[in-house]
Amino acid sequence: METTRPDWLTDDSDTTKPSIARMYDYFLGGSRHLEIDRAVAAKAVEAAPGIKILIWENRKFLKRVGRWAASRGIQQFLDLGSGIPAGGNLHTVVQQLNPSARVVYVDIDPVAVARATELLADDPYAAALQGDVTEPAAILASAPVRELIDFDRPVAVLLLNVLHFVPYAAVEPAVAAFREVLSPGSALAITHGTGDLASTDPTGISKVYAEAFGQMTMRDESAFGTLFGDFELIEPGIVDVPQWRPDSGLAARMGPVNCYAGVAVRP
Numbered sequence: 001m002e003t004t005r006p007d008w009l010t011d012d013s014d015t016t017k018p019s020i021a022r023m024y025d026y027f028l029g030g031s032r033h034l035e036i037d038r039a040v041a042a043k044a045v046e047a048a049p050g051i052k053i054l055i056w057e058n059r060k061f062l063k064r065v066g067r068w069a070a071s072r073g074i075q076q077f078l079d080l081g082s083g084i085p086a087g088g089n090l091h092t093v094v095q096q097l098n099p100s101a102r103v104v105y106v107d108i109d110p111v112a113v114a115r116a117t118e119l120l121a122d123d124p125y126a127a128a129l130q131g132d133v134t135e136p137a138a139i140l141a142s143a144p145v146r147e148l149i150d151f152d153r154p155v156a157v158l159l160l161n162v163l164h165f166v167p168y169a170a171v172e173p174a175v176a177a178f179r180e181v182l183s184p185g186s187a188l189a190i191t192h193g194t195g196d197l198a199s200t201d202p203t204g205i206s207k208v209y210a211e212a213f214g215q216m217t218m219r220d221e222s223a224f225g226t227l228f229g230d231f232e233l234i235e236p237g238i239v240d241v242p243q244w245r246p247d248s249g250l251a252a253r254m255g256p257v258n259c260y261a262g263v264a265v266r267p
């Protein structure tokens with residue numbers, strides 16, 4: 001247990017409850033987590049021993065999607081539920097290919113936003129803001145989004161490993177609202193927990209997360225596919241996250257991690 005309040009905590013951080021962002025930071029080897037977050041992480045590992053692999057595979061997917069989008073000329077990125085920067089970040093990946101690529105990070109957690117803001121202090125093309133993905137209008141009207149993103153040109157919207165933490169009924173309208181503002185050539189990348197793929201029962205991890213964070217809902221392939229609306233899924237379609245355009249043959253030999261991934265483009 002912490003004896004003093006860590007200086008990276010923001011004044012509005014709630015330390016009486018575990019935080020998804022801080023727990024995730026712990027899994028990714030970051031330094032912004034508390035005992036209360038690590039306790040949930042320990043229960044999560046007990047319920048789903050492969051959880052850390054799933055988390056790292058999502059970070060690898062983020063990089064593959066960033067490179068794919070930047071290499072097809074997409075220069076603007078909206079990373080929703082972006083987390084506390086750790087384990088490789090989108091702006092680093094895409095600005096390697098295009099130094100003026102624009103990235104806006106959005107997260108509900110104040111520590112995630114504070115850390116990203118600190119990291120991006122010298123980057124005129126990237127910013128972070130505190131926002132709730134279930135309130136798309138507020139995110140789209142925010143100053144960083146209006147200043148950095150031009151929706152008349154293609155944008156890649158990323159929703160990685162976040163929607164299963166959001167109340168189920170709020171997910172589809174929120175994702176639809178983001179799809180609606182995207183112009184042709186824009187892309188939508190989503191990953192989401194599922195019980196479809198691995199033989200391990202997902203009930204245990206769902207219970208741990210629901211108890212800790214109040215919400216955890218898996219999606220089957222059809223419910224996941226609905227999130228892309230009339231956008232066109234690119235190859236290989238909806239797959240377990242390591243199998244989406246893997247960098248090496250290793251993914252083919254990996255067991256399933258129970259997390260759907262898909263990338264779709266507005267025709």
Ligand SMILES: C[S@@+](CC[C@H](N)C(=O)[O-])C[C@H]1O[C@@H](n2cnc3c(N)ncnc32)[C@H](O)[C@@H]1O
Nearest residue numbers: 021058081082083107108109132133160161162
């Ligand atoms: C599991 S982490 C995923 C981080 C990152 N997208 C990745 O894949 O590495 C989920 C993040 O979503 C954030 N989050 C949860 N609910 C949210 C909401 N309603 N709006 C915005 N962010 C949210 C959490 O604070 C956390 O940082």
